[in-house]
Amino acid sequence: MSRGRLVAAVLLALLLVTPSVPMGGMRQYVLHVAIQIFIWSFIGQAWSLMGRFGLVSLGHGAFLGVGAYTSALLWNFYSLTPWIGALLAVGAAVALAVVLGIPCFRFRVIGHYFGLVTLAVGEVVRLLIIAERDWTGGSLGLTLKTAGSDWSVYAIQFADKRVFYYASLAFFLAGLWIWDRVDRSMARSALEAIGEDETAAASVGIRVTRFKLGITVASAGLTALGGVLYAQYISYVNPDTLSGIGVSLKIVFAVVLGGMYSLMGPLVGTALTTALSEGLRIAFGLKLLGMAETIYGLLLIIFIIFLPSGIYGSIRDALRRRSLDPRISA
Amino acid sequence: MDPIFLAEAAINGILLGGVLALLALGLNLIFGVLDIVWIAYVDLVMLCMYAVYFLSVVYGWPIWAAGLVSLAAGALLGVAVHLLIISPILTSAPINQLLATGGLLFFLQSAATFLWTTDHRSVRLSLPSFEIAGIFLPATRIIPFVISIVAVIALYVFLTRTYIGTAIRAVSQDREAMSLMGASPQRIYIVTSAVGGLMAGLAAALLVFQYSVHPFFGGQFGPLTFMICVLGGLGNMVGAFIASFIMSEVIAIGGVVISTEMGYVIAFVIFIVMMFVRPGGILAKRE
Numbered sequence: 001m002s003r004g005r006l007v008a009a010v011l012l013a014l015l016l017v018t019p020s021v022p023m024g025g026m027r028q029y030v031l032h033v034a035i036q037i038f039i040w041s042f043i044g045q046a047w048s049l050m051g052r053f054g055l056v057s058l059g060h061g062a063f064l065g066v067g068a069y070t071s072a073l074l075w076n077f078y079s080l081t082p083w084i085g086a087l088l089a090v091g092a093a094v095a096l097a098v099v100l101g102i103p104c105f106r107f108r109v110i111g112h113y114f115g116l117v118t119l120a121v122g123e124v125v126r127l128l129i130i131a132e133r134d135w136t137g138g139s140l141g142l143t144l145k146t147a148g149s150d151w152s153v154y155a156i157q158f159a160d161k162r163v164f165y166y167a168s169l170a171f172f173l174a175g176l177w178i179w180d181r182v183d184r185s186m187a188r189s190a191l192e193a194i195g196e197d198e199t200a201a202a203s204v205g206i207r208v209t210r211f212k213l214g215i216t217v218a219s220a221g222l223t224a225l226g227g228v229l230y231a232q233y234i235s236y237v238n239p240d241t242l243s244g245i246g247v248s249l250k251i252v253f254a255v256v257l258g259g260m261y262s263l264m265g266p267l268v269g270t271a272l273t274t275a276l277s278e279g280l281r282i283a284f285g286l287k288l289l290g291m292a293e294t295i296y297g298l299l300l301i302i303f304i305i306f307l308p309s310g311i312y313g314s315i316r317d318a319l320r321r322r323s324l325d326p327r328i329s330a
Numbered sequence: 331m332d333p334i335f336l337a338e339a340a341i342n343g344i345l346l347g348g349v350l351a352l353l354a355l356g357l358n359l360i361f362g363v364l365d366i367v368w369i370a371y372v373d374l375v376m377l378c379m380y381a382v383y384f385l386s387v388v389y390g391w392p393i394w395a396a397g398l399v400s401l402a403a404g405a406l407l408g409v410a411v412h413l414l415i416i417s418p419i420l421t422s423a424p425i426n427q428l429l430a431t432g433g434l435l436f437f438l439q440s441a442a443t444f445l446w447t448t449d450h451r452s453v454r455l456s457l458p459s460f461e462i463a464g465i466f467l468p469a470t471r472i473i474p475f476v477i478s479i480v481a482v483i484a485l486y487v488f489l490t491r492t493y494i495g496t497a498i499r500a501v502s503q504d505r506e507a508m509s510l511m512g513a514s515p516q517r518i519y520i521v522t523s524a525v526g527g528l529m530a531g532l533a534a535a536l537l538v539f540q541y542s543v544h545p546f547f548g549g550q551f552g553p554l555t556f557m558i559c560v561l562g563g564l565g566n567m568v569g570a571f572i573a574s575f576i577m578s579e580v581i582a583i584g585g586v587v588i589s590t591e592m593g594y595v596i597a598f599v600i601f602i603v604m605m606f607v608r609p610g611g612i613l614a615k616r617e
Contacts, residue, residue, distance in 0.1 A: 056425050103606035112367060115428065116560045117605050123553045124598045131591035245553060249432045256429055290444030290545075297437030304430045305418045 015169060019162045031161040037267070037274050038168035039230050044255040044266035045175040046222035049182060049215055051252070052261050054195035058115045058248050059122030060223050063093040065243025066125060067224025068231040069136065075155065076145050077135070082156045086228045093224030094217050096121075101216045105209040108198065119245060126244035141238030144231065156232045164233045171229060172267070175222065179263055182215075191215060257303055259310030268312045273300075335586055338465045343582030345471040347575035348478035349536050353551065354558040354570040355485060356529030360408075362502035362565035363522040366416060366427045370434040372555055373548035374407050374527060376442060378534030383451050383543045393455065397535035401528055408527020409520055416523070435548060442545035450542040474536035481532055482571065488525070489567075498522055502565060554581075554594070557601045561612060569612055576612075577601070 023030060047060050070092045071085030080088075100121060103109075109117055129136045136142060147155035158164065182188055190211050193201040202208050231237045241247060250273070258269020276299065280292035307314050357371050368374075378400040385396035411434065419430050457469035489495040501508045501518050509515055541547070558577050562569025577597050584593030604612065 051425075056428070058428070100602075107606050109605055111424070112564060113560060113605065116367075116556050117602060119553060120557055120598050120601055124595055124602070127591050127595050127598070131589060131595060245549070249429075249435075252425075253429055253432070256425060260425075288444060289447070290440045290442075293440030294437055294444050297433050297435075297440055300433035301415060301430055301437060304422075304426050304433060305415070308419075308422050308426050 012173075016166075019165050028161060031165050033274060033278060035161065035164050035168045035233060037271050038165075038172040039226055039233070040251070040254065040274065041267040041270040042168070042171045042175040042229075043223055043226035044251055044258075044270050045172075045179050046219050046226060047251050048255045048260055048266055049179065049222070050219045051255060053191040053215065054110075055212065055216065056115050056252070057118040057219075058245070058252065059118030059120065060219075060251055061122040061243040061245070061248040062096065062118070062125040063220040063223040064227035064230075064247060065122075065129060065239065066093045066096055067227035068237045068242045069129060069142075070224075071228045072142055072144055072231050072237045073136065076142065081154050082228065082232055083154075086225060089228050090221045090224045093220045097217045097220035098213065101213045102209070105212045110198070119248070122244055122248045126239045129239040129243060136239075137237075139239060141236055141241075144235040144237075146235075157235065168229060168233070171226070176263060178218075178222070182218075183263070187211060187214070253300055257300075257307075257310055259312030259316075262310075262312050262316070265310060265312045269310065272311065334464050336583065339582045339586040340579065341465060341467065342471060343579035344575060345467075345475040346582060347578035348475040348482075349533055350551075350555070350558060350578050351482055351571050351574035352478050352529050352533040352536070353555045354562065354574050355482065355567055356526040356533070357555055358559050358562070358565055358567055358570045359485075359498070359529070360522055360526040361559065362567075363498055363505075364412075364416065364420075364519060365505070366420075366424075367431070367556065367559075367564075368411070368416075368526075369428060369431040369552070369556075370411070370438055370548070371526075371530060372552040373435055373438040373442075374404060374411070374530045375534045375537065375551070376543070376545065376547040377407060377438065378404050378531045379538050379541075379543045379547065380442065380446060380451075382535055382538045383453055386453055387451070393453070397532075400535040401531040404527040404529070404531020404534065405524045406527065408523040408525075408530065411527075412519060412523035416519075435552075439545050439548060446545070448545055450544045452542045453538045455539060470539045474539050477536060478532075481529070485525075485529070494518070494521055498525075554597070557598065561601055561604055563612065573612060 018034070019027070019031060043060075043064065047057065050057055067086075067089040070089035071082050074080040074085045074088065075082055100117075104114060104117060130138050133139070144157070147157045149157075150159040152158070190201070190206050193204075193206060194208050194211060198208055227242055231242070254269040254273045255266045256269070257272060258267065259265030273296075277292065277296055280295055284292045303311070309317065353372065353375065357368060360371075361367055381403050382393075382396045382400045385391040385399055386393050391399075415430055415434060416427075419427050422430075455470060457473070459466050459468040460472070461467070487495075489499055497508075497513050497518055498521065500511070501513075501515070501522075505515075508518070537551075541550075554577065558573045559570055561577065562571070562573035577600075580597040580600055581593040584596040586593075588596075
């Protein structure tokens with residue numbers, strides 16, 4: 001087994017036994033943080049499927065919100081099991097992606113314009129949720145109605161955090177696998193060509209709209225799935241945490257910080273931003289309301305200015321420079 | 331629906347459009363020259379609104395004096411943002427530039443929450459209301475409109491008749507050529523940021539008449555401002571001016587006919603549709 005695979009196997013084994021390690025009273029909290037990291041890394045990975053090819057979306061909150069609210073509302077009002085609700089949620093997000101993507105890509109909406117259009121869509125979803133407060137709960141959010149027991153597979157509600165831990169870990173690993181598949185595929189080369197020069201790519205026969213639409217649909221569907229998972233875990237949905245510019249920017253931050261072009265980038269970035277915000281929250285608690293977020297924002301600015309290729313990217317470049325054979329000229 | 335209400339909403343839309351135009355023009359100016367969208371632009375407005383609030387309500391300054399301070403504060407903040415945040419990342423990837431100003435947005439909103447809590451503050455001004463043909467026009471809406479139109483004209487004069495204004499227009503047309511012409515880019519950037527900040531400060535002083543001050547004001551008007559700019563064509567001043575009124579009319583009339591939030595939703599949907607019809611903005615030339 002190659003060294004890389006051995007390391008990966010060891011890490012995986014460690015992750016699998018973590019919930020059983022004795023931690024005193026800290027276990028619930030550690031599991032909670034781990035679950036958050038896995039879910040948001042999964043979502044970040046989904047975003048990076050678009051972001052790495054130049055399709056920078058500032059409105060992924062739209063897909064998150066559509067996904068989470070679709071399954072939550074179907075459960076609360078029709079007692080429809082989230083298993084099916086999730087499929088419908090993904091369908092809804094995919095439909096939204098198609099409705100947006102076809103005109104966007106056919107009319108060559110790219111760069112700044114694409115970013116701002118996606119921002120608009122994210123905000124539209126958030127405002128719609130708030131406007132229809134009679135059945136969505138508006139700004140106050142919506143609590144998933146309880147299934148009445150500690151362990152309900154039908155309702156995907158479990159009191160034991162370990163279930164969600166393994167579930168989110170599974171999702172995270174699936175996300176890695178999907179990312180890797182895309183990375184090794186012909187689609188990747190096509191999309192990179194499109195990202196560099198759309199006209200040239202089209203001139204050699206690449207179906208630009210089709211590829212862009214495909215990756216957008218994939219990204220949207222996976223993001224929606226992440227939203228459903230998060231909603232089921234927290235049992236509560238809120239338009240500000242699951243749609244709008246705030247959450248969209250947070251996703252982008254985490255991925256860019258960690259490194260947009262690498263497999264583990266989203267995980268590194270999400271782990272760091274989560275650790276940062278949790279650490280600041282613990283340090284400040286409720287004593288100085290807003291101070292934690294202020295420092296968080298400040299650190300993000302500093303990171304972006306001084307570590308432009310992300311943390312993972314910067315470390316990797318530094319290691320690569322060190323391992324270059326000094327006898328060969330660069 | 332009583333046509334009087336529609337007419338009133340239409341006129342209110344125009345009055346609001348004037349102030350939105352200030353925001354859109356300021357943002358466009360900066361984008362045209364620097365090619366960076368200041369995601370945190372409307373949060374600068376928020377800070378200036380707090381300045382006006384504290385000076386006029388807490389310290390009892392007359393409103394016009396607080397307004398002048400707001401102008402100065404806006405200009406200073408604009409320059410500060412440029413020097414501290416924009417300058418280091420002028421050559422970074424566009425996504426990093428977006429995220430840097432996005433980080434500034436988080437920072438400003440949270441700092442404001444920390445310093446002044448999320449309580450909504452109002453600058454209460456008792457001004458008369460005028461009635462024309464059954465339509466009520468409060469002075470709190472007319473005065474900001476008049477001042478903003480004057481400011482837009484002043485900006486136009488500045489950009490077309492002054493030396494540095496012409497330099498700014500030249501830079502926004504072709505940034506590389508400018509250094510060939512011997513102009514100093516740094517100076518232009520600073521002046522542009524100052525003028526953009528000044529517009530924000532003025533908009534703050536005018537918006538304080540009608541809206542309450544709170545840390546998340548940027549979330550209320552920020553996305554709208556970006557959309558107005560993109561609708562008019564990023565960097566296109568005339569387009570932004572027209573687009574401001576289009577959006578404000580949709581919001582005002584939609585707000586009266588359905589509900590306030592739906593007014594915004596419809597405006598945003600129109601924006602999205604327009605992006606497909608005219609991706610370069612409403613005044614873009616057909617390719």
